[in-house]
Amino acid sequence: MTSARVVLPEVELKVLKKFPRGTGTAASAVWQGFAGSIMLLLGSFGVGWLASSSVLIRNPLFIVARTTPAAVIIATVLLCVGAALMLRGWLRLRQHLAPWDETSAPILKKALMLWVAPLMLTLPLFSRDSYAYIGQGRLMQQGLDPYTDGISALNNYFSLGPDTLWTEAPTPYGPLWLWLEHFAVLLPAGSPEIALIPFRIACLIGVVLLAIYIPKLAARHGLNPHRALWLVVLNPVVLINFVASVHNDSLMLGLVVAGLYYASAKRPILGILLVTASIAIKPITLIALPFVGLLWAGSRAGWVRKFAIWAATLAISMGIMAVMGVMNGLGFGWLAALQTPGTVWIWYAPVGLFSHTVGFVITLLGGAGGSVTDVIQTIAQGISILLVMVLAFWKIPIPAANGVAHQNPDALDETRRHSQAVLRRMAWAFAVVVLMASMIQPWYMLWLLAFFAITGLEEGWQMRTVLYLTAFFTLIALTDQLSVFPWIPVVMVRTVAIVVGFACVLFIMFKDKATRGLFLTTKPEKAAEPA
Template sequence: MSESGSRPEVTAHGSTAATPRATGGSISAEARSVPGTPRVPRPLIAIVQGLIGSLMMFVGSIGIGWIALGSPMVRNPLVIAMRTEGWGIVISTVLLTFGAMLLMRSWVRLGQRLTGWPEGSLRAVVTAVLAWSLPLLLAVPIFSRDVYAYIGQGRLMAAGENPYTTGISTLDNWFMLGADPAWAESRTPYGPVFLWLAHLVVRVTGAQPDLAVLLFRVLSCVGVALCVLYVPKLAEMHGFDGARALWLTVANPLFLISFVASAHNDGLMVGLAVAGTYFAATGRPIRGILLVTASIGIKPITILLLPFIGLLWAGTNASWPRKFATWAGTAILSFGLLLLSGIPYDLGPGWILAILDPTPGYTGYSPSGFLSMQVNRIGDAVGLPGGDIAATLRNILKYLGIGIVVLLMFWGEGQRSHRVVRRMGLAFAAVVLLSPVIQPWYILWFLPFLAVTGIKDNWQVRVLYVVTGFFVIFGAQDQLSVWPYIEVSFNVSTIAYVVALAFTGYLMFLDPHTKHVLIEGGPRGWLERRRRRRRVR
C-alpha cells in the first residue's frame, strides 16, 4: 500500500475524484470553497443506520454474548428467557449477526457519502464513532471473552501471585467468572502496566464480573479516544485527510467491536502507540518513547515500534552515527523503564517471556497456518513427516517477519516522518501476517500506521473491506455463547453464518450503492479498463 499519485482516478465508489496529493483523502482548499458545494453530503443517514446496527448487537448480546456464570445477570428473567428458550437464542443470533453486518454496511456508506472529504467530515466521523460505540459499551462481551481472563490476571495479582509463572486455575471460582478454560494454565502475555491496571480493577470492583468488564472497557476506550485524537493529526501532518484516516481505522466495525464490545486491552496498547508515534514525529521524542513504552507495558508486541521511534528521533537526513545513537538512547530509556516496572509486585522481567514465548499453535486462516496445513497434508501423502515440515515452515515465516523488521530499520526511501511511519506500519504488518497465529483484532495493530500514511481508494481500500468483512463474519458465527446444558435442535453458528452470508451477497450483488465496492469498482472495473485499452489500441 504505497503512496498514491496526483492523477485523477475512478474511486471505489464509482465516482471520479481528482486528488492533489493522494486518493487517501487530501482535498484542496479550492475544492472546499466551490460555491454551492455541500459541506457534508448527508452522513447522518449512514450514522443512524450504524446506530441501529449497534443497538441490534446490544440486544443480541444479551442472549448470545459471553456472560459469566457468576454474574447476577443470569438470574434476570429476560436474560434467562433469551438464553434458554429456542426463540430467544434464534432472535439473539439473528440480531447480533444482522446488526454487525448492518454496521459494516453503514461504515462503507459513510465513506461513500463523504467522498471528497469536505469540511465537516471529521466531525461526522467522530459522531459516528461515538454513536456506534455507546450501545457496544453497554453490551455483554461479544466476539471474544478474553476480558474475563483479565479479571483472573488481576485476582492473581491481588493474591500475591506472579501471572508470568502462575495460571488462573490456581484461583478459587475462576471458571465461574467467565474465563475460557484455555487460560487455566497459561502464563499471561501482557505487560506489567496492564497487570497493575488489572489489579486495580479487581480491587475497585471486588472481581464482580459485570463491573470489572465495564472498567476494562473504559480502559480500552481510553485507547480508542487516543486514536480519535491522534490518528487525524498524524494523517494531516503527512498530507492526508485526517477524517478519512479516522474512518478507515476507528470507525471501522472491526475496531469498534474488538476494542469496545470485546474490551480487548489491545485498544489501549494501540492508542498509546499511535500517540507516542505522533509525539516522536513532531519533535518530542522523549514523550513519544514514554508513551510507546507504556504501550509495551500493556502488550509487549509494540516493542517492534521502538527502532522506528529512534529513527523519528534522529530526524531527516540523519547520519548513521546519529541513528545508532538515537537507537541506543531509545532502547536504554524504554528497557530501563520496563525493567523498573517489574519491581512492584515482584513481577521481574516477565514481559520478556511474553515476547519470546508467544501463543502456541496456529490459526487456519493465517497465511502461515494455511500454507503449513497444505504442506502437512502433502508431506503425509508422500510418506514424509508432514507435521515436522509444517512446523519448520511456520518458524521460517515467523523469523522472516522479524527479518523484514530489521531490513526496514536500515533500508527505506528517505528519513522523513511519513516514510518512517510507513515503514513502521509495514514492519508491524509483516510480523502479524507472517505469524502462525492471527486473531481478528491483530489486523488493527498496524492499520492506523498505514492509514495515516495513505491507503489508496482502489484495490487497497477494497482489501480492507474484504479483511474487515471476513473477520466480522468469522466472529459473528464463531464466538457465540450457548450454555452447554441447553438443548437446541439447530446450530446457532449455522444460523449466524447464513445470515452473514446472505447479507454479504446483498451488499455485493444487489445493493445499488455497496456493490460498486467489490464488483463494479473492483474486478468489473478492472475488466472495463482492460476493454477500453484494447479499443484505444
C-alpha cells in the same frame, strides 16, 4: 481534529464524484450504524459472554434470553443484522462525505459517539479475553506470577468465565495492563461485569486516542484527516473488536499511535514514553521502537548517530520497563510471554495453515508431525524477525514531495516526508510479523490498518483490499465465538450465524445498488441510491 487544509488529487476526486453528498443522507448513514449498534447490544443479552458466577445469569430477562432456543436464535440474528448495518452505514458515510472537507468532522464525531455508546453496554461479544483479564488479576491478587502460572492455578477458575484455550497459558500482557487487572478485581462487587468496567474504560480511552492522533498523523503526512478518521476509527471491525469485545489492543494501539505522532513532531522523549506505555500493555509494540529512534535521529543522520539514538531509545524504554518490573516484582517476565500467542493457530493464517497441514501429512506417514509443525513455525518467526531488522536498518529513501496519492499538493518539508517514509516502513514491519504468525486474530488487521492509513492508502486496489478485509473480519467475528448453553444445539446457532451473516454481508458487497460499486470495478458506478 486538525484543521489542516488537505486537498485530494484529481484521480481521487474523479472516483468520489460518483457518490452524492449531503448532510441528510450522511445523517441516515449515521443512524443506520446506530441502529446496528443497538442490535448488537440486544443480541449480546442472548449470546454474549457471561461468567457462571455472574449475578446477571440469575436475572429473569437473561434467563429467558439465554435458555430459550427461539430467543437465542433471535439474538444471533440481531447480531448479524446489526453488524451488517454498521458495515453499510460505514460504507455510506464514505460515499456521502466525499471529498472529506471540514463539514465531515462533526458528522464523523457524531457517528463515533452514537456507534460506540451502545457497544459500551454490551456483554462481551465474540471473545472471552475480558474474563481472562479478571483471572489474571486474581493471580496478581493471590501473589502468583501470571507469567508462569495460568488461570487454572486458581480455585474454581472456570466460574470466572475465561476461554479454556488460555487457562493453562501465561499472560501475554505487560506490567501496566497487569496493574489494571489487579485493580479491577479489587473493586467491591459481586459480579464479574463490574470488574469489566475498568477494561471497558481503558478500551474507550484507546479509541479516543485513535480518534485524536490518527487524523493528526494523517494531516502531518499531507493526507486527509477526515478520511483517515473514517477509514480507521469508525471501521466496524475496530468498534466491534475494541469496544464490544473489550480487547486491550485498543489501548495498546491508541498509545503507540500517540507516541508515533509526538516522535514525528520532534518530541521524541514523550513519544518514547507513550510507546513504552503501549509495550507495557502488549509487548508486540516493541517493533515500533527502532522506528521511533529513526524519527528522533532525523532524515540526514549517519550510522553513528542512528546507533547512538537507537541505544538511547532502548535504554529509556527498557529502563522504564525495568522500574515497572521491580515495582510489581515480576521483572522482565513479559519477554517470555511474547511466545504465548504462537501456541495456537487458525486456518486463515498462511503459516498456521501450512505448518499444520504439513505436520498432519507427516503424522499420517508415521513421522513426527508435531515437531515438523514447530520447526516450520520457528523458521517463519525467525524470518519475520530478520525482515523487521532489514526494514529498520535499510536506508530509507525520502519520497518526493508529491509521491503519494491523496497527498497535499503543497510540498511537505523534508522532516514530514521522512516521517512518512519511516512509518511506512514500520507498517510493513508489523505486516511481516502478522503474516508470518501462526495465529492471526481479527484485531491484528487493525494494527496494520492504522499504520498504513497514516502513511497513505490509495484509492483503487488498496482501498478495495481494506473493504474486503473489513467485510471478511466482520464475518469472522459473527461466526466465531457465541455463548450458547449446552442444551441448545451450538451447531444450529452457528449455522444461523453463518447463513444470516454471509447473506447480509454478501448482499451489501454484491447486490446492494448503493454499496456494491465499492467492491466491484467492472462498470462505472451510477449515482448512489438513497440510504
